[in-house]
Amino acid sequence: xxxxxxIGETVTVTGFIKERIDKRNAxxxxxxxxxxxxxxxxxxxxxxxxxxxxxxxxxxxPEELIDEMVATF
Numbered sequence: 001x002x003x004x005x006x007i008g009e010t011v012t013v014t015g016f017i018k019e020r021i022d023k024r025n026a027x028x029x030x031x032x033x034x035x036x037x038x039x040x041x042x043x044x045x046x047x048x049x050x051x052x053x054x055x056x057x058x059x060x061x062p063e064e065l066i067d068e069m070v071a072t073f
Contacts, residue, residue: 003034005034011032013032052066
């Protein structure tokens with residue numbers, strides 16, 4: 001059973017790849033837990049995967065943010 005999240009409460013959000021469907025597609029999930037570690041909600045979505053080069057060609061976000069994402073992974 002999900003738990004409510006109140007304004008000002010600290011939560012932890014964790015995302016992960018649930019399934020790699022093929023080279024270009026994946027199912028990605030996320031969980032939100034409250035300070036007690038109780039599961040509050042989940043989400044799931046289908047995502048298209050892009051190489052760094054192809055993502056840059058789309059020109060949908062600043063180069064600096066792409067560089068930050070690349071450095072993170």
